[in-house]
Amino acid sequence: NYPLKRLGGRPTLAARFIRCITDHGPTGRYRDRFRGRHLEPTFCALHSGRPAYQTREHVLFRCDHYTRRYRHSSIEDLLTSLDPFYDIQRFLEDNPSAMTFDDLP
Numbered sequence: 001n002y003p004l005k006r007l008g009g010r011p012t013l014a015a016r017f018i019r020c021i022t023d024h025g026p027t028g029r030y031r032d033r034f035r036g037r038h039l040e041p042t043f044c045a046l047h048s049g050r051p052a053y054q055t056r057e058h059v060l061f062r063c064d065h066y067t068r069r070y071r072h073s074s075i076e077d078l079l080t081s082l083d084p085f086y087d088i089q090r091f092l093e094d095n096p097s098a099m100t101f102d103d104l105p
Contacts (some may be wrong), residue, residue: 005046006008006031006085006089007089012032013089013092013093016099016100016101017092019099020056020060020088020092020098020099021084021088023056024100025056025059026100026101026103026104027054027055027056027058027059027104027105028041028042028043028044028053028054028055028104028105029042029053029054029055029056031105033090036068040104040105041104041105042054042105044058044059044063044065044104045104045105046063047062047063047064047065047066047072048065049064054091054105056075057075058091059098059099059103060072060075060078060088060091061073061074065101066091066094066095067090067094067095068091069090069092069094070085070087070090070091
């Protein structure tokens, strides 16, 4: 109940938040882990640079498709920040398609 309450009672945002922090978001890595036999794409189709394997870390720190207000460069750096909950919440609010099935490769 706490994440839903802190996220303003928005269940969709809470679902995306939980996907993000548990590393169960719909990414290329997710497809490899749970749907590998389906031979679905796993590289980020949103990134304008070199092809990149789509992981939670790619979405949070490297993909140039998304807007970031923080300067964290790794999950460890983010989780040891003053308020990682706020940073992740703000990232998801600024990027409404992040950690959704709409952004799958």
